[in-house]
Amino acid sequence: MDRVLIESLGVEAIIGVYDWERHIRQRLVIDLEMATDIRDAAANDDLDKALNYAAISEHIIDFADSHAFGLVETFAERLSDSLRQDFGITGLSLTVRKPGAVTDAESVGVRIERGNFV
Numbered sequence: 001m002d003r004v005l006i007e008s009l010g011v012e013a014i015i016g017v018y019d020w021e022r023h024i025r026q027r028l029v030i031d032l033e034m035a036t037d038i039r040d041a042a043a044n045d046d047l048d049k050a051l052n053y054a055a056i057s058e059h060i061i062d063f064a065d066s067h068a069f070g071l072v073e074t075f076a077e078r079l080s081d082s083l084r085q086d087f088g089i090t091g092l093s094l095t096v097r098k099p100g101a102v103t104d105a106e107s108v109g110v111r112i113e114r115g116n117f118v
């Protein structure tokens with residue numbers, strides 16, 4: 001299966017389990033791989049037949065801006081549901097990193113695979 005990629009997309013979100021984290025926005029970094037067959041889009045040179053990475057990036061930015069969660073796990077799961085529903089994505093791998101969370105780590109986070117991600 002082919003992939004459409006979004007790498008190192010920076011977003012701002014209310015995210016964290018502690019009280020002080022509910023009053024600030026923190027940076028999350030998103031990596032997304034979407035399973036798809038690109039041949040129809042390529043054969044017709046037609047964006048309407050492709051997973052539009054620009055539109056999907058905007059969706060992720062808007063999602064982060066308009067939701068507040070405790071766990072990065074919840075952010076990842078809900079974002080995955082939203083992407084699959086709104087863009088008809090059949091399978092994906094989604095990584096959510098929280099770079100500022102652990103002082104001595106470059107970043108921490110989660111990676112999930114949902115749907116038919118082969």
Ligand SMILES: Nc1nc2c(c(=O)[nH]1)N=C([C@H](O)[C@@H](O)CO)CN2
Nearest residue numbers: 015016017018070071072073101102
């Ligand atoms: N598995 C997780 N562990 C932790 C999370 C999380 O979202 N998933 N969150 C925190 C705190 O919010 C932390 O990021 C504050 O610095 C701790 N552990």
